[in-house]
Amino acid sequence: MPLGRARALGRRTGDWPYGSPPQGNDNFAWVQYALGALVPGGRAVVVMPVKAGNSVNTAEREIRRALVRGGAVECVITLPSHLFSATPVPVSLWVLRRAEHPEREGILFVDAQDLGTKVRRRRVLRDTDCEAITAVVRPWLDGERCPDGEYAVRAAERGFSAVVVARQVVADEGCSLRPADYLGSGKYGAAPATAQLLEAGEVVGRRDELLLPERRARESGNGYRTGSGPGGWNEAVLGELCEIRPGPSYTRLPAVARTADAGVPLVFPQDLVDGRIADKTRDRVPWEMAERFKRFELLPNDIVCVRTGAQQRPALVSGTQTGWLLSSNVTRLRARPDVEIDPQYLHAYLGLRYSREWMSHRAAATAAPSLSSAALGHLPVRFPPIGHQRRSVRLLDELGRRADAYASYVSALGRLRAELAEHLLHGSVEPL
Numbered sequence: 208m209p210l211g212r213a214r215a216l217g218r219r220t221g222d223w224p225y226g227s228p229p230q231g232n233d234n235f236a237w238v239q240y241a242l243g244a245l246v247p248g249g250r251a252v253v254v255m256p257v258k259a260g261n262s263v264n265t266a267e268r269e270i271r272r273a274l275v276r277g278g279a280v281e282c283v284i285t286l287p288s289h290l291f292s293a294t295p296v297p298v299s300l301w302v303l304r305r306a307e308h309p310e311r312e313g314i315l316f317v318d319a320q321d322l323g324t325k326v327r328r329r330r331v332l333r334d335t336d337c338e339a340i341t342a343v344v345r346p347w348l349d350g351e352r353c354p355d356g357e358y359a360v361r362a363a364e365r366g367f368s369a370v371v372v373a374r375q376v377v378a379d380e381g382c383s384l385r386p387a388d389y390l391g392s393g394k395y396g397a398a399p400a401t402a403q404l405l406e407a408g409e410v411v412g413r414r415d416e417l418l419l420p421e422r423r424a425r426e427s428g429n430g431y432r433t434g435s436g437p438g439g440w441n442e443a444v445l446g447e448l449c450e451i452r453p454g455p456s457y458t459r460l461p462a463v464a465r466t467a468d469a470g471v472p473l474v475f476p477q478d479l480v481d482g483r484i485a486d487k488t489r490d491r492v493p494w495e496m497a498e499r500f501k502r503f504e505l506l507p508n509d510i511v512c513v514r515t516g517a518q519q520r521p522a523l524v525s526g527t528q529t530g531w532l533l534s535s536n537v538t539r540l541r542a543r544p545d546v547e548i549d550p551q552y553l554h555a556y557l558g559l560r561y562s563r564e565w566m567s568h569r570a571a572a573t574a575a576p577s578l579s580s581a582a583l584g585h586l587p588v589r590f591p592p593i594g595h596q597r598r599s600v601r602l603l604d605e606l607g608r609r610a611d612a613y614a615s616y617v618s619a620l621g622r623l624r625a626e627l628a629e630h631l632l633h634g635s636v637e638p639l
Contacts, residue, residue: 225273229266234259238270238301242279247529250281250348257285260385271383275374278309282344284317289330301384302348313371315347316386318473324365325574326480333487339365347371440591445585448548449540453514453580454533455503470496472531476503476513479520479522482558484511484531492532503533508550510540510557515577516568523554523558538580548588550595555603556588 224243228236234255239253259267260283274280281302291380297320298312319340323330342363354376355371364370368390377383447449454460465473470491477483492500505511511522515536524531533539540557556562565586570578590596630636 208330218492224271225277226266226270226280228270232264232267233453236265238274238303240302242305245303246306247291249305251303253301253303255299255301257299260299261381261383263381263390271384272378275378275382275384276304278311278374279303279438280314280384281311281386282347283384283386284316284318285320286338286342287320287323287330287332289325289328290323290332291329299384299386302344307571309374310350311374313349313373314377314384315344316370316372316389317362318368318386318390320387324480324485326477326485331485332486339367343369348445358634426486439595440589442587442589443546444584445540445586445588447543448553448588449510449542451580451584452503452533452539452541454535454537454539455500457535460492460500460535463631464492466493470494471504472528474511474531474537475534476516476519479511479513479519479537482520482522482554483530484522484524485510486527488531490534496561497532500532504541505529505531505533505539505543508542510537510550510554511576512540512557512583514538514571514580515575517576518563518570518578519562521554522559523551536584538578547593548590549593549596549600551600551604552590553588555588555600556590562586 223239224241226235228234238253238255241253253373260271261371262268272604281304282300282631283302284300286298286300289295290298313392316339321335322339323332325331342365342415343358347358358369358371368386370386370389372389460473470493472488473490473492474484474488475490478488495544505528507524507526507529510521511524511533512521513519513536521540540553542548542553566578568584569582570576614617627636631638
């Protein structure tokens, strides 16, 4: 029966096992519809707005209380905001089960809102993020017998928070199903799990990681000095240094030919992030179809530029991305074997402000931003002898590694401060 009809009938007859949903909000109608569709012992995962977990509406609060007391809620997982392109609203996953006699006396609350990677205006959960959450939640759902505090430890080791709360405790007061309310960032008095102080160990580890590249830099003598001028340098246009291959036309590779499931990943402009290609792309091409697009595949040290759309920093292809395919909106650069140009040097050069402004100005000259292969081929490139190029790349890479180490240390220190503040201001730890 369609949800709209079920809701209308239920309101007339009062056929809502956990309470009649309020008018104008279908969240709790949907939850009960999902539970009603399950066989005994069946499980459902429902996407809910975070605010539904602790809304002050009386009817919604009583429905939550009935769900909790009846053992229908097994786990609640808060996800990052901006996961969906249509809305920035943060959501939670409610793991529900239809059981006459609940096996658990508690509910697992997981706060994973800080996971994910920002990709333009959205936040994307990588495979590693999903695997981290699954590693904590799956044993709970499978009925693993271990101390409840173990779940907090496992979550802290993976960069997020978790806690097990008794159903009776949840059913009291406002009957919140918002994980943050039990993890120290919701209402006063809910102290965070002490396992989160394991972040202090991470800070020490990050500090050690920071010292390694600093020591290596001193030992290797990597550095720089003021040069005497561009002696021995050459200048050429980009088309003389590399093969420029635009992606296939949209008519050959339309949206209907793509899939989000198994197949060869397609690279789009939004997949170019900080000079790299994102580990996980949005669309794929079925394996059998990909064979027809071999000349558009990528190899290690190829460079991918934006062809159509807002200009992004060009990205260097890594070894794990071998065989991925160009979309219609990007262009591949592949260094010519008979020219002494290091691909990594060329990638760094194309990331310079001068090069990016040059490409943006040529793309902006058209009605819709589009940089043709012919125009791109005229980009002037200055380069020294090959040995000089490689020394420059090594120095830039070393500085990049040091910058990443500092960023990791600062990030870990910031997380420790935030977690320690929760403990200090809830009284679960004391300053020395």
